[in-house]
Structure formats: C-alpha cells, structure tokens
C-alpha cells in the first residue's frame with residue numbers, strides 16, 4: 001500500500017518569524033499523533049526562508065523542500081537556484097512544474113523535464129505537478145493535457161528513478177478558488193494518470209508511484225479526497241499556512257492510511 005504523502009506549498013507567503021512559528025507549531029502538534037510515521041509530510045517555504053526552516057525542522061518528521069529549482073549547475077542565471085545549492089543546504093526535495101510556474105512564469109514541459117532530470121541526478125526528490133486549465137476541462141481536454149504533461153515531464157526518466165518522483169494532480173481551476181474537484185473527479189483523473197504511468201513504464205511503477213491531489217484542500221474535504229484508492233495524499237496551498245488546518249489535513253491522511 002502506498003504511504004499517504006501530505007505536502008504544504010507555502011508559495012510567496014509569510015515572513016521569517018511567521019514561517020518559523022508555523023514550522024515549529026506544526027512540529028509540536030504532529031509529533032505526538034498516533035501513527036505519525038504512517039504518513040510522509042513536507043512543507044515548501046519560499047527560498048529565502050528554506051535554510052532556516054530546514055534547521056527548525058531538523059529533528060522533525062516533517063521535511064522542508066523547495067518550490068522550484070533551475071536545471072543548470074551554476075553560472076549566469078540571475079535569480080535562479082541550482083540543485084547543487086539545494087544540496088548544500090541539505091534540502092531533500094523540490095516541487096517542479098507547479099501551475100503557477102507553468103501559467104504565470106511561462107514554464108514549458110521541456111524546461112520542466114530538464115529540471116526533473118537535474119534534480120534526480122543530484123539526488124533531490126521531486127513532486128512533479130500537472131493539471132488542466134478551466135477551459136481545457138470544459139473543452140474535454142483534461143486527460144490529453146495530463147497525459148502530455150506526464151509524458152513530457154517524465155521524458156527519459158527511468159523506471160528506477162520513478163522511486164524519487166511523486167506526481168501532484170492540481171486542476172488549475174481548483175487552485176486558490178475554493179472550488180475543489182469532487183472526490184469522483186479527482187479519483188477519475190488519478191486513475192487515468194496511473195494508467196498513463198503503466199503505459200510509460202509498467203504496472204509495478206504505476207502502482208508504486210504516489211499521486212497527490214491539490215486544489216482548495218481543507219480539513220473538511222481532505223479525508224474524502226484521500227479515501228479514494230488512487231489519491232495518495234494532498235498538496236496544499238492556503239490551508240498549509242495555518243497550524244490547525246494543516247494538522248487537520250495530516251490527521252485526515254492518518255485516518256485514510
């Protein structure tokens with residue numbers, strides 16, 4: 001059985017004091033929960049706070065990851081952060097291809113694939129985010145978009161490397177809008193993505209790969225979403241910024257584990 005994986009994406013929010021309070025508050029809340037080792041938990045702070053939060057969580061089961069990374073090792077890439085730099089601060093994981101990177105910053109599947117390869121080559125785990133826009137869903141393109149983002153994002157990634165990849169399905173129309181996909185809509189796309197993974201790799205890779213759902217996840221809907229057979233956790237934006245909400249979502253994950 002796949003272990004549930006609950007990740008918080010703090011996006012461009014908080015200040016240093018609030019970020020440290022959030023990390024230490026979460027750690028204090030979850031430490032004593034029964035069966036806490038039965039779920040994986042991560043938070044992704046903004047880059048400027050990442051090293052401090054990795055320190056705050058040094059003795060915690062919660063790991064701190066990056067929201068983004070660049071594929072080049074070093075050089076004249078103003079404003080970018082490399083895999084080597086993440087390794088230097090003991091950062092174990094990164095999000096790649098988040099919808100805001102794709103649709104606000106204009107990242108392509110080709111760029112995302114380069115970032116995936118650079119991260120895996122450097123031993124950094126990846127949460128690869130995919131998902132369709134509202135007009136794509138309305139145009140019945142959801143499966144085509146998710147399939148393309150999976151095939152191109154994972155191009156030339158080996159079956160062995162898939163052990164270090166989690167997929168996050170985040171329908172763009174559900175992100176920050178309060179409109180969560182229904183439990184059935186989420187399950188349907190997750191099952192489809194698993195079928196695509198089986199086609200790219202094989203059934204055992206498809207069965208082993210975790211697929212998170214993201215988009216307006218809250219304590220009130222997290223358990224229903226994660227009780228679906230193909231929903232292996234959640235990637236949470238807004239509700240990961242409050243200790244009580246994110247703890248409620250972690251408890252929902254434990255209830256489904």
Ligand code: 13P
Nearest residue numbers: 009175176215216237238
């Ligand atoms: P919200 O939970 O705020 O909708 O954000 C989801 C998301 O983009 C997580 O990466």
